[in-house]
Amino acid sequence: MSDVVVTTVDWQAGKALRDIRQRVFIDEQQVPEDLEWDAQDEEATHFLLLRAGHPVGTGRLLKDGHIGRIAILPQHRGLGLGERLMRAIMAHAIAKGMRTLLLSAQTHAVPFYQRLGFEVCSDIYLDAGIEHQDMRWSNDTQESDHLPHIEFVSPGRFTIHNPDEEPPAKPDYSDPDMIPITEQNAQEQLIELLDGCLQSVRIFAPEQALWLFNRKAILQACERLIARNPKARIQVLLQEVSNDFLSGHTLLSLARRFPSLCQVRKQHPDLPRQSYAQAMIDQQGFLMLPIARQREGFVRQTSRDQVKRWSDTFDERWNSSQTDPAIRSFLL
Structure with a gap:
């Protein structure tokens, strides 16, 4: 997908960031507006994913290694864009010297983040009425041929995760086939x-x-x-x-x-x-x-x-x- 670009965007000038989050979190996920917009947006590094020049995805990285607000517009899901966005954010974090990344994943998206090297580090809890689990990525526990290790705790509690591809299945030895x-x-x-x-x-x-x-x-x-x-x-x-x-x-x-x-x-x-x-x-x-x-x-x-x-x-x-x-x- 040579027409896909991930770039950083200034929050004050990032109308496309806010538009995507409005459509995904507030309109689609029914997250209250007063919870979606927080003071951490001012200090976060914001990422915008462009496909054929059109903004279709966004995410943010806090200074303490928290990744959040990961969203891909509905019509562009299932194409690997979520993974592309996450890997760009992870690479940026590693370049900044971050060795641990944290995030809060909706439970259905846990396998997606596990494929990127994240591990579950909490029990299931409700956030904005949606089941979540905290996940962590550590550069010290990754294999040398993997992407930079990330440990992430979501800065925002209402991050939506859009898995693009089912991770490799783990063998279930109870399956006779x-x-x-x-x-x-x-x-x-x-x-x-x-x-x-x-x-x-x-x-x-x-x-x-x-x-x-x-x-x-x-x-x-x-x-x-x-x-x-x-x-x-x-x-x-x-x-x-x-x-x-x-x-x-x-x-x-x-x-x-x-x-x-x-x-x-x-x-x-x-x-x-x-x-x-x-x-x-x-x-x-x-x-x-x-x-x-x-x-x-x-x-x-x-x-x-x-x-x-x-x-x-x-x-x-x-x-x-x-x-x-x-x-x-x-x-x-």
Whole structure:
């Protein structure tokens, strides 16, 4: 989404900030006006998210690391803009030397903030009649490849949170349709999915799980699919093109041999990085590694709803993706 920009805005001149908060908090959420507007707005750093030049989202950061008033206009939700806005605020906070961020999340949005590294640090409480929980982000507890760690307690009690994408599901071992996987059985389970594939394979961020995807047996399973169906389509979307991914039994070698059937692209550099890797087979097979480098996750042979949800996210990323120079060089 190259048409998306997040910028800081002066509160006194920020009419667009106030308009968005009026529409989201007061009109939509029914937050009383005397609670929405507070003295902390004068000292806060305010952020405005613009899409194609139009203001569609806002948030604020207090000097003590509290993030609040996160809002995206209704017609622009579900596009990843909330995450884009939060990551910009977090990056700004880290640049200012803040190592802990706090916020007050509506309970339905807790998973969204957990994906960004926040942890719940309170029981459920009511704020303006809406259930909330305090959450904290600490730079000291994040992995080195995550975004700057944030700890946040919402400066305003009526922040609305608009999760844009369902976070990677945590395995529920009571679910009989879910098969837990580790490094020991992941290859076997993925091959079973591929051998049952009829036409389409979508793979996201395999460079984060070379231990699984850069395996000769996986390439052979893809080759068997192509042999079964000369109209098969294999899409591989990378977040980064690493030297390790370019060597060994790589999916790029498959794309070189079958360029009309297997495509490898890199996601747009403006899109945020994710820690998970996944494979979606046809309309129902699903493999997820929530934190790919931990080498564990789950497989579902039949999960139409989950595949539909994640396929939509994949397709959005794919439509804005690029052919990286390193990929082009490899394919020539």
